[in-house]
Amino acid sequence: MKKSSMIAISLLASACLAAVADDAFEVNWVQPESPAPAPDPDAGPVDETPQRWFVELSNAPLGDNGSTAALQTEKQTFRAAARNAGLRYIENYAFDNLFNGFSVTVSRAQLGTLARMPGVKAIYPVETIAPPEPLPGGGAPELYTALAMTGADVAQNSLGLDGRGVRVAVMDTGIDIDHPAFGGGGVNGATAFPSARVATGYDFVGDAFNADATSPSYNPVPTPDARPDDCAGHGTHVAGIIGADGALKGVAPKVTFGAYRVFGCEGSTTADIMLAAMERALSDRMQVLNMSIGAAYQWPEYPTAKAASRLVNKGVVVVASAGNSGATGMYSLGAPSVGDKVISVASFDNTAVRLPAFSVSPDDRKVGFSAATSAPPPPSSGTAVLARTGTTASTADACSALPANSLAGKAALIRRGTCSFYIKAANAQAAGAAAVVLYNNAAGFITPTVAGTPSINIPVVAISMDDGALLDGRIAAGPTQLTWGPFQASVPNPTGGLISSFSSWGLSPDLQLKPEIGAPGGSIYSTIPLELGGYGSMSGTSMASPHVAGAVALLLQAAPRTAAGAVRTILENSAQPKLWSGNPGLGFLEPVQRQGSGMLRIDNAVLSTTRIEPANLSLGESQAGPQTRTLVLDNRGRRAVTYTLSSVNGLTTGPSTYTPSFFSNGASVAFSRSTITVPPSTALGVAVTVTPPPTLASTAGGLYGGFVVATPDDGSPVLRVPFAGYIGDYQARQVLVPTAFGFPWLAKLSGANYVNQPSGATYTMTGNDVPFFLIHFEHQSQKVRMTVRDADSGKSWHRALQTEWMGRNSTPTGFFAFTWDGTTVAGNKTYTVPNGRYTVELEVLKALGDAENPAHWETWTSPVITVNR
Known part of the structure; x- marks a missing residue:
């Protein structure tokens, strides 16, 4: 966002465009078999305002042929001007190559001052980014089902490709350098870095770093290290998909890695650390960069997206995950994947899922399960009789109290639906059950939570709809026993080959077709650090992106002279569209704005x-x-x-x-x-x-x-x-959509809370006693500006703020808090308004709008602000 004081956007678009009635044409409305998850429109207000900001300066970065001397002079000029203006900030990073500017930490009250500093071209939020958590489970090392989905098995076995000689950068949690899949010596190997497989890289953060302010282990201070080893697991999993070579083989098992660690052992990272790592990957001469991380709801102008496109101009193929914000709806793609020249990757579910399992009599059939959260873990041994909670499937939902001791010592089979998982588990527990087995009432897998008061103190696991029906039939036929043990099951995935429910939606806010391509990302089995078990399953577009990055390595091995900008064309041309995940039996194709060109087929791309x-x-x-x-x-x-x-x-x-x-x-x-x-x-x-x-x-x-x-x-x-x-x-799409909380607000900050001031308020303009404007953005906007006017005469006191490329809020109840510090600017001159009565007019230029067309702007005028210093 240019010269901004905020972050993102959210919600519906207005349907009252110049439209004709539906009865003038046939409207072919189709329904998914199961409704997709969606944000709760009745949830409380969510403050999504950042405290850390990118500051973009005016000169071109070195990546756009900028001058080193000019960049250094410009940065020194900014620092001096900030001191003179009394701007109190922490400079986190300074950038020259792929971005010209800084990342800074500044108080909300001084955002307006930051935005108006001479030489500042734009400010953007430094988004906080969390990696996805691993799914439960383990098992024999295999990736073959996912490789077969993309034709990587054909490329390896029939075309003789393995990625040899191609340098692939992984920006993530690091790589377990000791892992045998990357040429390491094992747990006790103490493999030297650089190694033959992990030839370069850097740890930008250290083990203790965690940018998640809500975490008990919050620690936003990086402690860089030369060895980019992995203690979190995500990066090793991603690297394994790209190029593991051992018991498990990745897409391109002979690539040479660069490991750029931007996460600590737990928690989140920030977009400015990503940008620093991108500049390092460029200097290390990497050919492919995989970024399985991103900041949602952004424009291609966001700093990491622009930097990624500049990398492509420099000959690096950049592959990035589209994001896991599918439940938050349309236009939810993340940066850097939304970048003009970046390959944005959607996720499809794997055709098979490897899960922990229990066995059931009489044939010791293995049934894969996911353990519920907020319940004790399943036992490693033991046997229990499996029992239904009703006489038929329709009465077996356990939503009502069950007879006392009716399930004493038994494992209760309960169908999903009608009431919460907690109620079901609590009723079974009260009836004496030793465990609960939940089964889905729709295709796909679930990982339920049984959090509640009092807590659930018996194991709870979830299985598929088909396995639930099988067990229900066995119980009806006679006594059936469940046995716990160290079992594994490779389970056919009912949603295999369909878009993953979490995969983010396009288009980009400038209506460019995004994402471009998809790959397996749901339930992928790959490497994890040895101290975490060596192998495990994870889901996310994070797992889809490395399939494409590995495929790029195979393509560059087969055709070394392929230009970085041409790789995306070759992959898109050869991809295969897939059926709609909502109801594949109807035969419709998944919307392009979610799957892009379809499933990656690297064999076809090479041939x-x-x-x-x-x-x-x-x-x-x-x-x-x-x-x-x-x-x-x-x-x-x-x-x-x-x-x-x-x-x-x-x-x-x-x-x-x-x-x-x-x-x-x-x-x-x-x-x-x-x-x-x-x-x-x-x-x-x-x-x-x-x-x-x-x-x-x-x-x-x-x-x-x-x-x-x-x-x-x-x-x-x-x-x-x-x-x-x-x-x-x-441009008929509404941005400032009213919410249940009546945004926009003029507000006061009281401690950590905002208080609405619908009748106006008086401010001393000292510390945090400044006007706050709480704005909900339902869609990305091209420009936001705030103009101060005398409340009595209407005289303009010039501009308080102007920013560009605003993202949208992530939820229907989200907002961003803009501030005004009592000063305004016209040209290069800054004014301090005298004590008096004022209003602030907020103007929003819609995405792709014409600034000269009044119909493309939305406006809101604040209640009266009394300045009384």
């Missing part, structure tokens, strides 16, 4: 000799009408190939940000010719005209998308180009 550019079509707002673009088919093979052109739609999504709705109404696509023969070493163009779906009342403000399909006549891989666009007028 294909034709590229289609551009790799995707971002079509903007449908109010502009049909869009005609030229696709260029570049045949780099030795034979002519004839391609037949066609198209297929993905599902359309409705206008709501937090609770997406789905429609089969899609675009129509026409071609200037239906077939095209491309001679060898020749590039030919074809015109493609995409007519958006009609702007209906139910879909206005939604997103549509699909795929152009080029089918060759020689049996070579099918090529695709995804397209996507916005339905209606993007």
